[in-house]
Every structure is written in C-alpha cells, then in structure tokens.
Amino acid sequence: MNWTWFHKLASPPHFYRLAGRIAPWFGWPALLLIVMGLYGGLLLAPPDYQQGEAFRIVYVHAPAAWMSMFIYGTMAIAAAIGLIWRMKLAHAVAAAAAPVGAWFTFAALVTGSLWGKPMWGTWWQWDARMTSELILLFLYLGLIALRASIDDRDRADRASGVLALVGVINLPIIHYSVYWWNTLHQGATIAKFGKPSMPWEMLWPLLAMFLGFTLYFGAVLMTRLRGEVIRRERDASWLREELAR
C-alpha cells in the first residue's frame, strides 16, 4: 500500500493548499442540507401531538448536542495521533476544533433551555442530559484555558493532548454517573415524551440537519486549520510566496 498521501498530509504547504480546496466541498453541501433541513423541519413537518410547535427546536438542538460529542471525540483522536506519531498537524486539528466544539455545546445548552421553558415551565432543570452537557462544556473550557495559558506552542499542544485523552476516558464515567444520579433524585417528574417512532416527514429534516452540521464542522475545521497553519508557520518562506500569489 502506498502511504505517500498520508505523509504528505504532515507537510504544511501541501496541507494548506489541500484544506483550501476541500473546504468548499464541505461548505456548500452543508449549506444546502441545513437550508433543506430547516425548511423541512420548521415549515413542512407536522406539529407534534404532545409538544405542538415547540418540538421544532429539536432540529437545532439535537444536531448541536451530537456535534458537541462528535467534536470531542475528533479532538481526542487527533490528540492521540499527535502524541503518538508526534504529528504537529494533528495537534493543530485539536487546537482548531476545541472552540467550535465549545460553541456547539453552548448552543445545545441554550436551545435545550429554550425548549425547557414551554415544556417544563422553567429555563433550567437538572435533567441528566443537560447536566452532562454542562459538564462537557466545563471540560472544553478547561482545555481551551490550558492551551491559552501555555506560551510554548509545542508544550501547549502536547499538554492539551494529554488532557483531552484524560477527558475522553472520563466522559463515559461522567455521563453514566449523571444519569444514575438523575434517575435517583428525580424519578419520572419530567414525563419524557414516550418516543413513538418519528414519522418520516419529521425524521428526514432531522437527518439532513445532522449531516449538514457535521459537514459544516468539516468546512469550519478546514478554514480554521488554514488559520492555524498560518499562525504556526508565519516565518516560513513558502507561506510568504503562497500569500503573495
């Protein structure tokens, strides 16, 4: 098997151009899917028989919550690659992904709270999912803060990598203990809407939004990675030539 393509990924000039070329391939389908999903979800799908129109926030909420976990996983894998093979670009991926993940987590929390107001009658409920999402936000903030407070870039990369791995091991433990804690204290006060299988007209916009958000992350990641490469290689001569073109 030919591994040249893989080794070429580690070369900043090659990757810088590649990321610039890939980004639109993520970006345009993402835009299309999100517009389709929003139209289908907000206008075409019928209102829920229990929750009425308020259920429509799920079209933003669920994909955002999915992204918050997906990005943490991406970051941990990138950090592991960076630590094991000392690949600087993998660390750059982790650095570029962290703030995006934190914002998606924040978005999931805000939309969850907006949904909670009409459903539970309160902006915040110590519900298992919201609590573990909040702890996830703390983990993201810790990572970003650690990276920001180390000046030496190489040390910042590797220290955040170790922290990301520690976090990803703890994530399932935190998740399940919060669920256990919650079922114990709250019982079934929140009538979790008995989930009948979603009808197709409700489901397809949701799937479109999931895919759209994931592709959007791909596009943002590529763009942020280009910025990250510029910051890391600011003294390199290839970059001066590249930017002068």
Added chain:
Amino acid sequence: MQTPIAQVMALIYRGDLVLAFRRWEQIAQPVVFLTMVTTLVPLALSPELGELREIAGGVLWIAALLAALLGLEFLYRTDHADGTLEQLLLSGQPLALIALAKTAAHWTASGLPLVLVSPLLAISLGVPADALCVLMISLALGTGILSALGAVGAALTLGLRRGSVLLSLLVLPLAMPALIFGARAVDLAIHGEVARGPLLLLGAMFVLAVTLSPLAVAAALRISQE
C-alpha cells in the same frame, strides 16, 4: 546497578512525608478550611440539627473536595523549582511509579487528615454515629481519587502563571462522578440504609484513577521538562 523501584518508591514516599510534616501548617490548612466551611453552613442555613442532617453528606463532601484542592498545586512545584524533578526524570526509573509514590505521599499529608477530622464535623451536623464509618470510607476513597486526578492537573499546569485557578478548572469536572457517588453513599447511611452500592462504585473509580492517572502524570511531567 539500579536501585529497585520498590525501594525508590518507599524513599520518595518517606521523603515527601518528612518534608510535609516539617511544614505542618501545610497539613493544617486544609483541615482548618474544612472546619470553617462546615461552620458556615449552620450560620447560613439553620442551626436545626434535623435540617442539617439532611444536607450533611453533600456539604461535607463538597467542603472536603475543595479543601483537598488547596494543596494540590504544591505537589510538584518545589521539585520543579529546585531541580529534583529533572533528576527524577533522568534517573531511568519508571516515572509513572515515582508519580504514584508522590501522589500517595500527598494523599497521606492532605487527604488523610481530612478523613480523620470528618467524624467530628459530621457529628456537629447531626449525623448519627452509625453513618460515620461510611462517611470516612467514602471520603478516604474520594480524596484518593481527587489526589490521583489532581496530580495530572498539577503536572499539566506546572510552572504556569495563575496555575492554581486553572488547576481547579481542570480537575473539578473530572471529580464530579466521585462526588455523586460519595455524597449518595453518606446520604444513604445517614438514613439508615445500605450504602454498599455507591461505595463499591466509588471503589471502582478509585482503582481506575490510581491505575491510569500515574501514566498521564508521567507523560505530563516529561512534557513540562522539555
């Protein structure tokens, strides 16, 4: 001829303890902090023992976690400042086991005093005598988990400006599962129920933290010394 690692660990453990007991105020501070936070609770809420008993488990656990955080930043700071850490790295001994010995010493000097003083505070909050044993076991495991996780944080933030605030930010979310099960176990015991389930889970977390965190500490220490 290398010194056997068991001997190295014993020497490090003893050395750290000697140093800790020579500066007894460092040992006393977390205990005083825990006592003061516990005193704040009746003042802020109610002197009624029946009401205090209801929240005693949670209060003692939160106060103990915060108290145990206090000393964490000193875990590697002096070794880092005077070059001992470099010597440990160069010694050729397995760094993870050295880190384990240092964590154990840190727990003995900071976690154990909290465990020993906790029954007194618990009685002052109206906790029945039957529950004291569960309280001490849960706190012993909990402070152990915090020392193990905190060692990772301490190694990662070594030599950073405002490292101590960052350290709490990194360690507290990771310690939340321990808090859930620990406080729950104490709560069950206060109400005269069997606390075995949460205690066993807490024990499992302790074993996991003690086995895995020294590896992360070793990696973090290597990173900090490059």
